[in-house]
Amino acid sequence: MLRAKLSDALKDAMRAKDQRRVGTLRLILAALKDRDIAARKPDAHDGIADAEIMSMLQAMVRQRRESIHLYEQGGRIDLAEQEREEIGIIESFLPVQMDDAAITAAAKEAVAELGAASIRDMGRVIAHLKAKYAGQMDFGKASAAVKGLLG
Numbered sequence: 001m002l003r004a005k006l007s008d009a010l011k012d013a014m015r016a017k018d019q020r021r022v023g024t025l026r027l028i029l030a031a032l033k034d035r036d037i038a039a040r041k042p043d044a045h046d047g048i049a050d051a052e053i054m055s056m057l058q059a060m061v062r063q064r065r066e067s068i069h070l071y072e073q074g075g076r077i078d079l080a081e082q083e084r085e086e087i088g089i090i091e092s093f094l095p096v097q098m099d100d101a102a103i104t105a106a107a108k109e110a111v112a113e114l115g116a117a118s119i120r121d122m123g124r125v126i127a128h129l130k131a132k133y134a135g136q137m138d139f140g141k142a143s144a145a146v147k148g149l150l151g
Contacts, residue, residue: 002054003053035056051135061090
C-alpha cells in the first residue's frame with residue numbers, strides 16, 4: 001500500500017514539475033528497490049513489508065537531520081534548507097510521530113505487559129514496541145526510555 005502511494009506521488013510530482021519532490025521520491029524508490037533486492041528470496045518476489053518501508057523512511061529522515069547539523073556547522077544554510085524540504089516530503093508518508101511523553105508511556109505499558117524486570121528483557125520490550133508502533137516511534141528514544149525503566 002505504501003509502495004503504491006510512493007509511486008503515485010512520484011507521478012503527481014512529475015506532472016506538477018516539482019523537481020525537489022521528484023528527486024526525493026526517486027531516492028526513496030531507489031532505496032526501496034535496493035532493500036527489495038537484498039530481501040529477495042529465490043521463490044518469492046513480493047518485496048519488503050510496509051513496516052520495513054516505514055523504518056527505512058525514518059532512517060532517511062535521521063540521515064537528513066544529521067546532514068542539516070553538519071551543513072549548519074559548515075555555514076551551508078542553502079544545503080541545510082534543501083535537507084529540511086526533503087524531510088518534509090519523506091515525513092508526509094509516515095504516520096504522525098509520537099512525542100517523548102507518549103514514547104515513555106508506551107515503554108511503561110510494554111514493560112508492564114511483558115513483565116520485564118531487568119535490562120536482559122530490553123530486547124523483548126523493544127521488539128514488542130517495534131511490532132506495535134512501527135513507523136510511529138523513534139526507537140532510539142524508545143530504547144533510552146526502556147533502559148531507564150529497566151536499569
